[in-house]
Amino acid sequence: MLEARGVVAGYQRSSPVVRGVDLALEPGRALGLLGPSGCGKSTLARVMSLLHSPYQGSVTVDGKLANGFRFRAPRGLRTRIGVAFQQPRLAVDPRLRLIDVIAEPLRATGQSALVERRVPELVERTGLTEDLLRRRPHQVSDGQLQRACLGRMLVLRPAYLICDEVTAMLDASTAAFLVGAIEEYRQDTGAAVLAISHDPVLLGRWCEQVLDFPGLNARADTG
Amino acid sequence: MKFWTSVSIVVVAVLAALVVPALADLDQRLVDLDLVLQPPSWQHLFGTDALGRDVLLRCVYGMRVSLLVGLAAGVCSSLIGTAAGALAGTWGGRVDQLVCRVIDGTSAVPQLLLGILLVALFRPSVTAVVVAVALTHWMVTARIVRVEVMSLRARPFVDAAISGGASRSWVLARHFLPNVFPHAALATTLMVPHAIWHESALSFLGLGLPPHLASLGTMMDDGRRALFSGAWWVSLAPGLFILIPTLAVSGLAGVLRDRVEHRRRSAELAW
Amino acid sequence: MVKSSLRVRGMSVRFKVPNGSVAAASDVSLDLGEGEVLALVGESGCGKSVVASGLLGLLPGNARVSGAAVLRGPEGEVELLGASQQELSTKVRGRRIGLVPQSAATHLHPVRTIRAQLAETISELGAELDVARAAARAHFPADHLDRYPHQLSGGLAQRAAIALALAGSAWLVLADEPTTGLDRALVHEIVDEFRRIADQGHAVLMVTHDLAAAERVADRVAVMYAGRIVEDSPAKAFYGGPAHPYARGLLNALPEREFRPIPGVPPQLSELPAGCAFQPRCVLATDLCTQLPEPTGEDHIVACHHAHA
Numbered sequence: 070m071l072e073a074r075g076v077v078a079g080y081q082r083s084s085p086v087v088r089g090v091d092l093a094l095e096p097g098r099a100l101g102l103l104g105p106s107g108c109g110k111s112t113l114a115r116v117m118s119l120l121h122s123p124y125q126g127s128v129t130v131d132g133k134l135a136n137g138f139r140f141r142a143p144r145g146l147r148t149r150i151g152v153a154f155q156q157p158r159l160a161v162d163p164r165l166r167l168i169d170v171i172a173e174p175l176r177a178t179g180q181s182a183l184v185e186r187r188v189p190e191l192v193e194r195t196g197l198t199e200d201l202l203r204r205r206p207h208q209v210s211d212g213q214l215q216r217a218c219l220g221r222m223l224v225l226r227p228a229y230l231i232c233d234e235v236t237a238m239l240d241a242s243t244a245a246f247l248v249g250a251i252e253e254y255r256q257d258t259g260a261a262v263l264a265i266s267h268d269p270v271l272l273g274r275w276c277e278q279v280l281d282f283p284g285l286n287a288r289a290d291t292g
Numbered sequence: 293m294k295f296w297t298s299v300s301i302v303v304v305a306v307l308a309a310l311v312v313p314a315l316a317d318l319d320q321r322l323v324d325l326d327l328v329l330q331p332p333s334w335q336h337l338f339g340t341d342a343l344g345r346d347v348l349l350r351c352v353y354g355m356r357v358s359l360l361v362g363l364a365a366g367v368c369s370s371l372i373g374t375a376a377g378a379l380a381g382t383w384g385g386r387v388d389q390l391v392c393r394v395i396d397g398t399s400a401v402p403q404l405l406l407g408i409l410l411v412a413l414f415r416p417s418v419t420a421v422v423v424a425v426a427l428t429h430w431m432v433t434a435r436i437v438r439v440e441v442m443s444l445r446a447r448p449f450v451d452a453a454i455s456g457g458a459s460r461s462w463v464l465a466r467h468f469l470p471n472v473f474p475h476a477a478l479a480t481t482l483m484v485p486h487a488i489w490h491e492s493a494l495s496f497l498g499l500g501l502p503p504h505l506a507s508l509g510t511m512m513d514d515g516r517r518a519l520f521s522g523a524w525w526v527s528l529a530p531g532l533f534i535l536i537p538t539l540a541v542s543g544l545a546g547v548l549r550d551r552v553e554h555r556r557r558s559a560e561l562a563w
Numbered sequence: 564m565v566k567s568s569l570r571v572r573g574m575s576v577r578f579k580v581p582n583g584s585v586a587a588a589s590d591v592s593l594d595l596g597e598g599e600v601l602a603l604v605g606e607s608g609c610g611k612s613v614v615a616s617g618l619l620g621l622l623p624g625n626a627r628v629s630g631a632a633v634l635r636g637p638e639g640e641v642e643l644l645g646a647s648q649q650e651l652s653t654k655v656r657g658r659r660i661g662l663v664p665q666s667a668a669t670h671l672h673p674v675r676t677i678r679a680q681l682a683e684t685i686s687e688l689g690a691e692l693d694v695a696r697a698a699a700r701a702h703f704p705a706d707h708l709d710r711y712p713h714q715l716s717g718g719l720a721q722r723a724a725i726a727l728a729l730a731g732s733a734w735l736v737l738a739d740e741p742t743t744g745l746d747r748a749l750v751h752e753i754v755d756e757f758r759r760i761a762d763q764g765h766a767v768l769m770v771t772h773d774l775a776a777a778e779r780v781a782d783r784v785a786v787m788y789a790g791r792i793v794e795d796s797p798a799k800a801f802y803g804g805p806a807h808p809y810a811r812g813l814l815n816a817l818p819e820r821e822f823r824p825i826p827g828v829p830p831q832l833s834e835l836p837a838g839c840a841f842q843p844r845c846v847l848a849t850d851l852c853t854q855l856p857e858p859t860g861e862d863h864i865v866a867c868h869h870a871h872a
Contacts, residue, residue, distance in 0.1 A: 105746045106717060106744065106745070118455055119455070120451045120454060120455060139454055140459065140460045144457045147454065147455055148456065151455065153452075154452070155744070159447055160447075160448040160449050173466075177456055177458035177466075178456070196827070197828070201828070210608025212607050212608065212828075216828075221452060238743060239606075239607065240772040241814070241816035241817045242606060242813055242816040243607075244816065245824040246824035249824060270818045
């Protein structure tokens with residue numbers, strides 16, 4: 070279970086955008102988080118993926134308390150959670166070929182030996198081709214780049230996936246493909262998915278349960 | 293056009309500095325008191341100096357020293373600057389504050405004064421000048437690199453790397469440094485002419501290279517004395533030898549900067 | 564009085580790259596009349612933004628454009644693809660064609676107020692208009708005019724961009740992905756604005772990947788795949804049942820419908836297959852498809868050997 074308790078977070082201490090939210094993501098579940106842009110749902114996502122240090126509150130991964138965030142978060146906990154973002158163009162280093170984008174988490178965690186085996190598996194899952202893998206970001210479209218980001222998210226086989234508006238920039242077909250691929254991974258591995266979007270139709274179709282983020286915040290405000 | 297002009301001037305200068313001393317049948321140290329302060333002629337295109345030495349040949353030797361010092365100092369200052377900037381940008385917080393105060397503090401002291409102080413601590417030598425120039429010129433690179441790293445730090449691809457288990461040093465080595473390299477390289481190129489001028493200034497003041505090493509700065513110092521006897525050419529030649537190659541290197545840096553900027557923009561442009 | 568119209572015929576754009584050329588747009592033909600909203604839809608990288616940039620003469624230096632795009636109106640007739648930059652900048656951009664960019668927030672000048680930017684645009688274009696009226700055209704609230712771009716929400720920033728595009732009373736509004744990243748409610752607000760503009764006699768060419776937004780506003784929908792228009796039809800007919808298998812696949816991928824992706828990936832524009840570019844992904848493909856299908860039809864134009872199958 071990936072659990073956030075009493076999280077207060079934001080970019081200005083005097084006016085946090087996440088104000089004491091509790092959220093639990095159970096293994097195997099697909100949970101949707103709905104809210105307009107700028108409401109703080111992405112900040113909560115960053116806190117839960119251990120990428121943003123909250124002012125208050127805690128995050129536990131499989132019962133283990135994260136005692137730091139970003140580089141200070143234990144590597145073992147960080148890699149349990151996979152992340153993907155809205156704008157693929159900003160989410161990859163412009164110098165890296167797609168294959169190196171996908172393989173980076175393996176190399177960064179000293180598992181370079183697994184690159185040969187894991188990356189080809191993901192080629193199929195992400196719908197990329199050998200040719201595309203050797204291209205650099207400026208030579209592919211947003212949709213193809215987001216497929217590479219999907220590969221990078223899955224390459225360490227995380228137990229929790231946090232997807233922040235991953236389809237917002239994409240056409241309907243690529244969006245449907247990405248959601249399908251994430252769902253397939255969830256079915257295969259029993260991973261949990263936290264899907265964040267402003268689109269109720271998308272989340273309704275994707276997730277078993279959809280929570281309204283402003284509602285969570287308001288409940289925390291009054292409680 | 294600008295690119296090729298700059299490149300050819302730099303290439304000619306470097307070749308001249310490398311090849312001419314090996315081929316010339318005149319010794320630059322050859323003192324001929326019969327030929328003291330001869331005006332420019334076909335035998336001596338830029339005339340001769342107060343000791344009857346060929347000014348053109350001495351300028352080529354001087355340029356050799358100046359280019360060497362400029363390049364070495366430029367590279368050293370960029371290395372120091374990149375290291376300091378990357379350190380501040382990557383770690384942030386207290387480390388950043390400390391580096392910034394050192395940058396501000398060093399920048400507050402006039403460069404020449406600091407250079408003089410540093411050279412005064414050692415005996416005049418090429419190393420002393422390189423160290424003095426490097427230690428007074430690294431701050432610009434440090435600032436550029438620091439800001440670039442800070443802007444990279446907020447990018448989602450760094451978040452993705454952290455989430456993928458990357459350590460701070462991994463992100464520094466694999467993402468920050470390669471992405472700031474074009475900027476650092478550019479800063480180095482811009483620093484070379486600075487370093488050449490700075491070396492000339494120190495030598496002109498008699499604090500740079502030992503007198504037997506012809507550098508463009510020491511030559512201008514010699515020329516200054518000769519000026520009173522109407523021998524303008526002894527100063528003009530080293531002046532031109534400082535001006536033209538450094539302008540060419542600056543021009544080259546300008547073209548490189550345009551390319552770096554352009555690449556950055558086109559990397560963001562997708563159809 | 565001459566009616567305004569835009570008539571694009573056989574527009575092609577090639578980018579010269581170090582090892583070959585990229586066929587970003589091929590043989591594109593479009594028609595746009597007064598009061599019409601045309602949605603140019605397709606996935607990212609299909610070349611639809613290139614068409615929009617090409618009409619404004621804003622393509623990078625390595626682009627080669629051919630074909631014709633004639634803009635008619637009371638101000639006269641101009642062929643956009645052959646026009647000089649001088650002519651485009653003094654007579655066309657801002658005056659006859661206004662551009663609404665993707666992500667308005669980054670397009671606006673960050674350290675000047677909306678009022679200052681509108682005033683500058685108006686005086687630069689020599690338009691006889693005051694700032695308040697210009698803002699009102701895009702329903703930009705007058706009490707927000709003295710704000711800076713970062714103080715505006717995404718929707719209001721987009722409205723400011725629309726006000727700028729309309730400041731020179733341009734007849735044609737070119738909107739390049741104007742709703743990307745906006746919430747559904749804001750998307751509706753912005754596209755409804757386009758409807759109002761068109762109803763005043765303007766024309767809107769909206770380049771978008773958002774089929775739901777296009778459905779709400781467009782009179783016609785043109786679907787682009789790998790640089791070609793594969794279907795161009797009235798919006799009602801399109802959303803009722805598109806004729807091209809790619810367009811059908813795209814609609815079926817919507818979460819409101821089957822939420823099923825089209826198999827395969829789009830081809831690289833630098834190495835397009837011979838014949839129909841969609842054929843490698845198409846369930847209906849036969850030997851016939853190795854030949855390029857000609858666009859056929861009067862009002863409902865389709866380029867497919869197996870249309871309506």
